[in-house]
Each structure stands twice: as C-alpha cells, then as structure tokens.
Amino acid sequence: MPCRSLGAAHVICGVQNPEDLAVIPNNEDSSAAAPRFVIVSELGSIEPTPPGQLSLLDLTSERITPLFPQGGSGTPPQISEGPDWGDASCPGPPDKRLNPHGIDLARRRDGKQVLYVVNHGGRESVELFELLTSDGSYQLQWRGCVPMAEGVLLNDVAAVPDGGFVTTYMFPRSTAVGSFYWMLRGMLGGSTGRVLRWQPGRGLRAVPNTDSAFPNGVQVSRDGRELFVGVYLGDELLRLDLDSGKLLGRVAIKQPDDITWSSDGQLLVASNVAGMSGMSSCMRSQGACPAAFEIVAIDPRTLRKTVLIRRQGAPMGAASVAVSIGHELLIGSFKSDRVLRLPRP
Numbered sequence: 001m002p003c004r005s006l007g008a009a010h011v012i013c014g015v016q017n018p019e020d021l022a023v024i025p026n027n028e029d030s031s032a033a034a035p036r037f038v039i040v041s042e043l044g045s046i047e048p049t050p051p052g053q054l055s056l057l058d059l060t061s062e063r064i065t066p067l068f069p070q071g072g073s074g075t076p077p078q079i080s081e082g083p084d085w086g087d088a089s090c091p092g093p094p095d096k097r098l099n100p101h102g103i104d105l106a107r108r109r110d111g112k113q114v115l116y117v118v119n120h121g122g123r124e125s126v127e128l129f130e131l132l133t134s135d136g137s138y139q140l141q142w143r144g145c146v147p148m149a150e151g152v153l154l155n156d157v158a159a160v161p162d163g164g165f166v167t168t169y170m171f172p173r174s175t176a177v178g179s180f181y182w183m184l185r186g187m188l189g190g191s192t193g194r195v196l197r198w199q200p201g202r203g204l205r206a207v208p209n210t211d212s213a214f215p216n217g218v219q220v221s222r223d224g225r226e227l228f229v230g231v232y233l234g235d236e237l238l239r240l241d242l243d244s245g246k247l248l249g250r251v252a253i254k255q256p257d258d259i260t261w262s263s264d265g266q267l268l269v270a271s272n273v274a275g276m277s278g279m280s281s282c283m284r285s286q287g288a289c290p291a292a293f294e295i296v297a298i299d300p301r302t303l304r305k306t307v308l309i310r311r312q313g314a315p316m317g318a319a320s321v322a323v324s325i326g327h328e329l330l331i332g333s334f335k336s337d338r339v340l341r342l343p344r345p
Contacts, residue, residue: 001288003338006315010341012062016052018332018339019043020156020258021323022105022115024131024138034326036060037138039067039115039131041100043334051121052099054129056138057339059325068129068140069096085114085128086144087203093142097121102156102218102258105131108163115140116157116165124148126157126167126198146198153193156217156258160242161224164199166207168215168229186213186233187276195229197242208245212238217259219267221300228267228300230256237269239303251303253296255279257334262324267298270319270331273310282318288336289318295329308345316340 003013020041026033036059044052054068084090099121107113113131125147129140146165148154153173158166171182171192186192195210195218210229217230220242227242232255239249255272262268272279274291282289292312298305309329311317320334324344331340 001290001314001316003287004315008343009311009315011315011338012057012064012341013338014064015040015042015055015057015337015339017043017334017336018321019101019334020103020321021260021330021332021339022103023323023325024105038323038325038330039103039105040064040332040339041103041117043101044099044121050099051097054098054100054103054115054117054140059330067138068142069098084144085130086126087146087198089147090125090145091123091147094119094125094127094145095122098127100127101154102167104158104165106159114143114159116159118154118157118167119145120154124152124154124173126154126165146204148204155215158218158220158259160197160199160220161222162199164197164202166195166197166218166220166227166242168218169193169196170214170216170232183214183233183276189213189234192233195227207240207242209240209247210238210245217257217269219259219261222261226300228259230259230269232256237267237298237303239300249303251298251305253298253305254294256296257319258321260321260323262297263326264324265300267300268308268322268324268329269296269298270294270321271296272318272320274312274318279318282335285335288316288338289333290314290316291318293317293319295319295322295331309342 022039024037038057040055044050101118115129117127132139155168155170191211195207212231213233216232219228257270271294278291290313295309
C-alpha cells in the first residue's frame with residue numbers, strides 16, 4: 001500500500017515497525033493542551049537482528065528523530081554516569097544492536113521519568129532509561145537493566161508504582177521448529193508463558209496464576225494493585241490482583257495486543273481480529289500490512305467493552321497499540337512503515 005492518507009485516516013510515514021507508543025505528558029495539569037510528543041518503539045524484528053531504535057515523534061511537525069541510539073543505529077548510545085536504576089546483575093549498557101519491543105513511560109517517586117524498554121538486541125532484557133528535557137527537546141540516557149534468563153522471550157512491559165515493572169514472557173526463544181511448537185501449543189489452549197515482576201531489592205519472579213497461551217499486552221492500575229494481561233492465543237483479557245494473582249475478571253477479546261490507559265481512564269486494547277492467518281500474511285508483506293484490527297475501550301472495573309474503531313486495508317492495518325491524545329487516537333503496528341492518526345469516536 002502506498003503511504004498516503006485516506007480521508008480522515010491520516011498517516012505519518014518513515015518509521016520502522018512502530019510496535020509500541022508512549023505519550024510524553026505535558027504536565028500534571030489536565031486542562032493543558034494535548035501532548036505533542038510521543039516515544040516510538042521501532043522494532044527491528046523479534047529475532048536479534050536487524051536492530052531497531054527508540055525515536056521521538058513530534059505530532060505538530062510530524063517529524064521523527066532518533067532518541068537512542070542518537071543519530072541512528074551507527075552512533076554509540078548515550079550512557080548515564082548516575083546511579084543504576086536496574087538490577088545488580090545487569091552486565092552493563094546495551095550496544096547499538098538495541099532492538100526495542102514493548103515500552104512504558106512512568107514517573108519515579110523522585111520526580112524523574114523512566115522509560116522501561118523490552119530489548120531483544122544483544123541480550124534479552126528490560127532496559128531502563130531516564131527521559132531528560134531541556135529547552136523543549138528530549139534525550140534518553142541509559143540508567144540500568146534487568147537481564148532475563150537464557151531462552152526467555154519477552155513482549156510488553158508496564159511500570160509499577162513501587163519502582164519496578166511487570167513484563168510478559170510470551171514463550172521460550174527457540175528454533176523455527178520450536179517456535180512453531182509453542183504457537184501450536186498456545187492455539188490448542190496450552191500455556192506458553194507468564195507475567196514476570198521485578199521489584200528493586202527483591203529481583204525477578206513470576207506473578208502467580210498468570211501462566212497462559214501467549215501473554216502479550218500488559219498494564220497495571222494506577223494504584224499498583226491490579227494487573228491486566230492480554231492473552232493473545234486465548235482471546236481474552238484478564239484482570240488480576242497483582243500481589244496474589246487472584247483472578248478478578250475476564251473479558252473475551254480477539255487476539256489482544258498492547259494495552260494502554262486512555263485520558264478518560266479506560267483501557268485501550270489493540271485487537272488483531274484477522275486471526276493467525278492474517279498475522280502470518282503480515283510477516284510476508286512489505287510496507288504496511290492490511291490485516292483487520294479493532295481498537296477496543298474497556299472499563300477497568302466492569303470490564304465492559306466498546307469497539308471504538310474497526311478497520312481493514314488502506315492506509316494501515318495490523319494495529320499493535322493505540323494511545324489517546326486529545327480527540328484522536330495514534331495507532332502503531334508491529335508490521336508497518338507508518339503510524340496512523342484517527343479521530344476518536
């Protein structure tokens with residue numbers, strides 16, 4: 001598909017697989033103008049190569065500039081000399097092979113902003129970056145990491161108010177034959193992975209009762225008490241108590257991908273309604289994949305769902321994430337060379 005807008009569906013061209021998006025808030029004043037800047041996770045591939053990068057999208061100019069590594073994959077990354085924010089087992093900073101997947105931006109208790117990044121490049125890890133601002137511009141400085149055990153393959157990440165995070169371990173990293181086995185196991189209802197939680201000083205451990213068929217998107221309630229998990233091959237979203245893993249509710253959603261908070265307190269879920277055949281065809285497509293998707297709003301208490309958008313074909317399909325910015329939705333995809341802007345219904 002040519003990268004051009006179609007009616008109210010406006011596209012921003014020139015990105016590499018914008019799998020996840022993180023909105024940079026203007027300030028704490030809810031009456032302020034809609035945010036202008038968004039961090040884009042440009043995924044290279046689930047495999048270690050090719051590399052990706054973290055970029056900054058200016059919604060006013062629609063210009064996209066690299067944040068890390070600054071100037072693109074050929075430039076050395078920016079490393080902070082401040083205290084580490086990650087795990088003591090972190091072997092050191094990432095190299096230019098950084099390959100980001102899920103991301104989440106949060107404010108620490110000391111007021112600083114931290115970007116959590118699932119990384120497949122060079123090592124399987126969650127990288128921690130500090131978001132710095134000066135004279136209206138932004139920079140990312142690496143501040144630490146939490147490395148994963150051999151064979152773990154992550155997907156999404158969400159901040160927890162205690163300074164830690166949760167991340168989805170979707171299935172074991174394996175050969176092509178092994179990956180097919182895990183996908184088939186998940187489609188038949190078997191468990192392939194779980195949610196992992198990392199806390200400063202306590203390390204990494206599995207969240208109870210989260211073993212499921214390809215856990216994908218993950219989100220945490222504002223108070224840090226509840227966990228929301230999209231079970232991709234189970235076609236459902238789970239609501240659980242974060243500490244105990246007790247199931248608090250579930251709602252049927254076709255292949256739920258990333259989960260974000262909207263400005264009105266709803267959960268926004270990207271749903272790949274094209275099914276596994278549609279997703280498989282995406283991997284062979286060039287440019288943007290046309291596969292059908294829905295953006296679903298969910299009340300976090302009642303789990304009542306409302307389909308906000310359903311699209312297929314031009315100018316972009318195969319949504320993996322949607323974020324709410326003012327009166328519009330910004331939509332990314334795991335297989336695309338563009339970002340989609342749509343009016344919010």
